[in-house]
Amino acid sequence: MAENRFRVRENEKPKGRGFFGFLSAKLKLSQSWNSQLPVKHLPKVAFTVLLGVFYVWNNHYAERTVRQIDKLEDEVEDLRxxxxxxxxxxxxxxxxxxxxxxxxxxGLEESMxxxxKIIVEGNEY
Incomplete structure (x- = not known):
């Protein structure tokens, strides 16, 4: 039985390696691991990095908010x-x-x- 083969069209250019292939080529990870970049771990690593970035951003945001609160408390005390x-x-x-x-x-003086007291009768009113 014959094997199935894909037809290679001559007018199509070969597609690029994509982002992870580019990353692997630039970092030369294939030389250090003797294989391609283990793509199966990249979503977990990317998620962990995203959580780390969010944690750092949240920490900076909280510290900035505390500084603003302290500044406003001083201003309120001065205004009070x-x-x-x-x-x-x-x-x-x-x-x-x-x-x-x-x-x-x-030219006004106090009255000594x-x-x-003005008294008004009930029928006058």
């Missing part, structure tokens, strides 16, 4: 101190004696008479 100072100044400047000092320049 500023608010407390501003509130104290506002409360001091809104005292009756301080308001009287500020409006004296405008107590306020009069």
């Amino acid at each position: 101190a500023n608010v407390t100072t501003l509130e104290a100044n506002y409360m001091y400047s809104s005292k009756q004696s301080e308001v009287a000092k500020k409006v004296k320049a405008l 008479e107590p306020p009069a």
